[in-house]
Amino acid sequence: AQSVTQPDIHITVSEGASLELRCNYSYGATPYLFWYVQSPGQGLQLLLKYFSGDTLVQGIKGFEAEFKRSQSSFNLRKPSVHWSDAAEYFCAVGGFGNEKLTFGTGTRLTIIP
Amino acid sequence: KAGVTQTPRYLIKTRGQQVTLSCSPISGHRSVSWYQQTPGQGLQFLFEYFSETQRNKGNFPGRFSGRQFSNSRSEMNVSTLELGDSALYLCASSAQRAMDGYTFGSGTRLTVV
Numbered sequence: 188a189q190s191v192t193q194p195d196i197h198i199t200v201s202e203g204a205s206l207e208l209r210c211n212y213s214y215g216a217t218p219y220l221f222w223y224v225q226s227p228g229q230g231l232q233l234l235l236k237y238f239s240g241d242t243l244v245q246g247i248k249g250f251e252a253e254f255k256r257s258q259s260s261f262n263l264r265k266p267s268v269h270w271s272d273a274a275e276y277f278c279a280v281g282g283f284g285n286e287k288l289t290f291g292t293g294t295r296l297t298i299i300p
Numbered sequence: 301k302a303g304v305t306q307t308p309r310y311l312i313k314t315r316g317q318q319v320t321l322s323c324s325p326i327s328g329h330r331s332v333s334w335y336q337q338t339p340g341q342g343l344q345f346l347f348e349y350f351s352e353t354q355r356n357k358g359n360f361p362g363r364f365s366g367r368q369f370s371n372s373r374s375e376m377n378v379s380t381l382e383l384g385d386s387a388l389y390l391c392a393s394s395a396q397r398a399m400d401g402y403t404f405g406s407g408t409r410l411t412v413v
Binding site: 219221223228229230231232233236238277281282283285286287288289290291292293 | 304331333335342343345348350355356358390392397398399401402403404405406407
């Protein structure tokens with residue numbers, strides 16, 4: 188079975204501060220890992236994905252994520268957040284031939300001035 | 301290029317009725333997936349289609365069905381609506397496989413009264 192845990196339901200960060208959103212996964216084979224972002228009333232947008240290679244993955248909007256196999260983690264980071272980053276962030280896991288993603292419950296990010 | 305288009309954006313239906321939702325994927329994308337998003341259950345996988353064939357199906361009752369046409373457009377149908385079917389239904393397309401990374405539509409907000 189595949190699963191994703193995002194332990195933080197809600198995070199508040201000051202504009203300009205650094206950000207780290209946590210994600211732990213469970214998957215029986217080599218995982219594909221994703222981070223998506225959802226703004227209110229909208230669909231999800233792909234930030235980045237990882238399958239193999241360099242364990243530090245660069246995405247759009249200045250985000251990056253680091254895959255740590257030993258910790259079954261795929262945490263999302265950004266060095267300096269902007270007010271426009273306020274949204275809900277979802278981590279997801281899947282596998283080749285599976286044709287479905289399992290999403291975490293999401294982390295809502297609030298940015299304060 | 302045009303994104304994933306879902307119609308309608310909003311629907312209000314009565315218990316016991318049926319509903320059909322439509323999704324037009326990005327041009328050239330052949331895989332279409334459907335997800336149900338609710339505050340309580342989060343994002344739940346419904347099914348995935350490729351070249352008019354269902355490749356994977358989630359754990360939803362038979363009242364939920366879908367299909368894909370030769371132009372890759374997809375529809376999902378929910379029969380005998382229940383109050384619990386109220387949700388945001390998201391369609392996502394990808395080039396060939398879910399692991400390519402999805403492009404999501406903005407969703408159809410279904411309210412069952």
